[in-house]
Amino acid sequence: MPPCRFTPRERQLMARLRTPLHVQRWLNVLPYNAEPDGDTQRSFRRVVALGTAHCMEAALSAAVILEAHGWPPLVMSLESEDKLDHVIFVYRTATGWGSIARSRDPGLHGRRPVFRTLRDLAASYVEPYVDATGRITGYGLFDLRALGRYDWRCSLRNLWHVEQALIDLRHRTLQTSDARIARLRARYHAFMAAHPGFKPLYYGGQHRWHPLPPNFAASVRLARRLGHGR
Secondary structure (H helix, E strand, O other): OOOOOOOHHHHHHHHHOOOHHHHHHHHHHOOEOOOOOOOOOOOHHHHHHHOOEOHHHHHHHHHHHHHOOOOOOEEEEEEEOOOOOEEEEEEEEOOEEEEEOOOOOHHHOOEEEEEOOHHHHHHOOHHHHOOOOOOEEEEEEEEHHHHOOOOOOOOOOOOHHHHHHHHHOOOEEOOOOHHHHHHHHHHHHHHHHHOOOOOOOOOOOHHHEOOOOHHHHHHHHHHHHHOOOO
């Protein structure tokens, strides 16, 4: 049992969000937490109260909600060479591994459960991770139940302990060639120069993504006009 008591509002939300897709859609409508007042690592309780979340806060919130419906609270850390790592909730169904995520970038959101292995799932983030500095170098799986009675679900304090546990986590190497990354980075810079204010959506494999947040609608329309992402 969780080392906290959920409020009626929290229980009602958890009862309504019964599947990974439900949770992804809920997170999609929350404004991204850009941390205007300094770094945060908020629990599910604080996310519900404040109505905003960044990547780790979204992953932990997904873990709390879906744990109540029988899903193990598993998160994946995607390690980047620029130290701007990404955290996603991961789940497994009869059709494969999938994820739930929130990000400033459309390509780093959730994936449908169609990936044979966790490595395949992590690899689906390689291309959209590349920007001016980002490059995935490894991935690691963490079961939040390993934290014991540490209150990662409902604490009113920042969850720096969880952040450190993910930093210390053993990551499996995900190798990509320097030439490939250089090509992806050149394409990113060319897109941003030609389309300031938009996010790139020229990636393949988008049929395996969960629906994107509505704030990316303009970028989606641009991608369709340009014939990208098909």
